[in-house]
Amino acid sequence: MKKVIIIGYGPAGVTAAIYLKRTGIDSLVIGKDLGALDGYSDLVENYYGLQEPIEGNKLIQQGVDQAKKLGIQVITDSVISLKQSEMGFTVQTQHKTYEALSVLLATGKTRQTLNISGFTKFRGKGISMCATCDGYFYRRKKLAIIGCGAYMQHELEYLNRISSDVTVFTHGNELTCEVQNTVIKDIVLSFKGDEKITHIVTDKGEYPIDGVFIALGVPSSVDFASQLGVIVEKNNISVDENYQTNIEGLFAAGDIIGGKLQIAKSVYDGMQAADSIYSYLKNKSKKA
Amino acid sequence: MVLHLTTENFEKEVLQSNVPVLVDFWATWCSPCLRVVPILEELDKEVAGLAKVGKLDVDAEYEIADQFGIMSIPTIVVFKNGKVHQSIIGVQSKATLRKLLEV
Numbered sequence: 001m002k003k004v005i006i007i008g009y010g011p012a013g014v015t016a017a018i019y020l021k022r023t024g025i026d027s028l029v030i031g032k033d034l035g036a037l038d039g040y041s042d043l044v045e046n047y048y049g050l051q052e053p054i055e056g057n058k059l060i061q062q063g064v065d066q067a068k069k070l071g072i073q074v075i076t077d078s079v080i081s082l083k084q085s086e087m088g089f090t091v092q093t094q095h096k097t098y099e100a101l102s103v104l105l106a107t108g109k110t111r112q113t114l115n116i117s118g119f120t121k122f123r124g125k126g127i128s129m130c131a132t133c134d135g136y137f138y139r140r141k142k143l144a145i146i147g148c149g150a151y152m153q154h155e156l157e158y159l160n161r162i163s164s165d166v167t168v169f170t171h172g173n174e175l176t177c178e179v180q181n182t183v184i185k186d187i188v189l190s191f192k193g194d195e196k197i198t199h200i201v202t203d204k205g206e207y208p209i210d211g212v213f214i215a216l217g218v219p220s221s222v223d224f225a226s227q228l229g230v231i232v233e234k235n236n237i238s239v240d241e242n243y244q245t246n247i248e249g250l251f252a253a254g255d256i257i258g259g260k261l262q263i264a265k266s267v268y269d270g271m272q273a274a275d276s277i278y279s280y281l282k283n284k285s286k287k288a
Numbered sequence: 289m290v291l292h293l294t295t296e297n298f299e300k301e302v303l304q305s306n307v308p309v310l311v312d313f314w315a316t317w318c319s320p321c322l323r324v325v326p327i328l329e330e331l332d333k334e335v336a337g338l339a340k341v342g343k344l345d346v347d348a349e350y351e352i353a354d355q356f357g358i359m360s361i362p363t364i365v366v367f368k369n370g371k372v373h374q375s376i377i378g379v380q381s382k383a384t385l386r387k388l389l390e391v
Contacts, residue, residue, distance in 0.1 A: 084319075124360040124377045133318045136347070137359045195357065211359075229323030231381050238381055246323060246379075 002028045004277055005091050005100040007079050007221060010035040011263045012254030013106035014063040015270030016277070017072045023278045028100070029067060029074045030093060032218055034060040035108045047263045059263075080151045082224040088249055094150045101284060102277055105237060105245075105252040106270065107221040109261070114214060118191030126197025127212045130227050131155040135162045138211040144200055146188060147215035148173040155215040156181065167207070169200065171216060221256050234258070242276040243269065249284075251277055290328050291342030295349050303370040305340060308389050312343040313353055313363045321362045323379050331382050338391040364388065 004020060006013045009031030017027045034057040043053035067074050077093040084090075088101040119127060128134035131145075139162045145152055148170040156179060159166045168179055172187040186202030191212065193199065200207045222232055230245045231238040236258035243251045253269035255261050291301055293311060302309045312328055314321035325343075332341040346353035346361060356365065356372065365375040366388045374388055 124363065125357065126359065128360055130320070130360075133320060133362075134360045136315065136317070196359070226378055227320060229320035229379050231323075231327075231379050233381060233384060246327075 001087060002026075002098060002100040003281055004028070004102050004104060005030060005089070005098055006104045006106055007031075007082075007091070008035070008106035008108055008254070009064050009067070009074055010060055010106065010108050010254060011063060011266040012108075012270040012273070013104065014067045015267045016104055016106065016253060016274040017067050017074075018070060019271050019274035020277060021070055021072055023274070025278060025281065027072065027104075028098065029072060030077055030079060030091070030098075031064070031074070032076065032078045032107075044263065078150065078218045079221075079224065080154050080219060082228055084228065084247070092154075102249040102251065102280055104273055104277060105221040105225060105250070105256060106254045106266075106273075107256060108266075109220070109222075109235075109255045114216065116188055116190060118193075118197070122191050122193060122197040122212075125195065126193060126210065127191065127214065129214050129223065131158040131213050131215075132227070134211075134213075135159060138163060141165070141210035142208065143167070143211045143213065144169050144207070144209045145213045145215055146171055147217070149176045149217065151217070151219050152215040153177040153179060155213055159213060167209075169202070221252070225250075225252070242279075243273040244276060244280070249280060251280075290325075290332050291340060293342040293344040293349070293352070295351050298344070298349075298352050301340065301342065302367050305367070305370075307339050308373065308391060309340040309342060309367045310385060310389055311365050311367060312341075313346050313356075313358045313361055313365065314343055315345060315347045315361055317347075318361050320379050324362050324364075327380070327382050327385065331385050334382070335386065335389060335391055339389045366390075 003025050004027035006027050006029045009029050017029050020027050044056050045053035079093050081092040089103045091098045143163050143166045145156050146169045166181050168181050168183045170185045186204045188202050190201045191197050200209050226232045237252040237256050239252050239257050251273050253273040254266040328341050360377050363377050366373045
């Protein structure tokens with residue numbers, strides 16, 4: 001059982017880990033990549049103390065190295081699900097499952113959304129982002145799941161229990177996990193229908209379908225937070241003045257809570273969130 | 289109190305209501321849906337007299353859920369004068385729900 005798991009090792013996550021370390025709390029930091037600044041062509045030059053502009057990914061890597069040097073456990077892995085447990089939270093990654101008393105979501109925001117025509121129109125009318133929430137409406141129906149990796153596999157397991165007709169659409173990607181279902185590797189161009197969705201249109205043809213579940217790539221923290229019932233508004237996770245979501249023990253900081261998408265702001269968030277997590281854990285241990 | 293809506297009382301409580309009614313379509317097995325309950329309870333107190341707040345279990349009262357084409361939960365629908373006024377999918381803050389009610 002970890003005291004804190006921090007998901008994301010960008011400025012907010014690493015800063016929180018550093019400040020927590022200074023209060024004597026060890027956290028586990030799980031990140032999947034160098035975040036929004038990786039591959040960002042402009043150099044970072046507006047952050048305090050940078051005498052020379054620096055590449056985004058280099059700055060993030062230095063943050064990770066700084067944390068490691070302080071003895072903080074940092075691992076690279078993709079989180080595919082977050083659930084509440086008796087004591088706190090269960091964090092499932094592609095490779096392992098962890099338990100923690102509290103969780104800080106600091107994954108940042110990917111700067112891309114699913115850009116397939118008809119997605120917004122049929123959201124809730126045949127397109128779903130959550131198999132366990134909406135599977136019920138699609139029992140014994142003809143289903144599709146769009147995705148190619150561990151996240152898709154995780155959602156597919158559930159769908160296979162409610163329907164014997166689930167097709168995997170990889171949307172042009174190579175499959176990185178094993179599935180027993182039919183796999184179609186076409187690129188999805190659009191979703192078609194009237195009131196409800198009726199077809200998936202790809203670069204190779206049209207496929208009749210009753211329901212489509214989206215589990216593409218790695219889930220963002222907005223994806224797994226909404227599956228848990230966290231208030232998400234305008235694609236931002238809602239937090240109170242203590243950086244806590246509407247779920248006790250679940251905190252969020254950085255780009256995913258909205259506001260300025262800037263390193264300086266994320267660092268501030270991380271520091272404040274660390275304070276709140278410290279108080280939360282202290283109160284929790286008093287009660288126990 | 290948050291109304292417990294059923295196929296029997298839906299017509300009277302929602303469609304024939306003189307005030308706007310916010311209906312939460314939910315189910316016991318939907319974990320995000322369980323997070324909506326405390327928000328509804330607070331909202332209900334806040335809008336007392338101006339609007340009604342209710343929830344409908346899509347599992348038990350599937351006829352109503354089907355009638356309004358609910359295929360994703362939680363879905364929150366605001367009814368005005370017996371008609372769907374607006375709807376939104378997912379867990380929302382009390383402020384957002386209040387805005388949907390426009391009271």
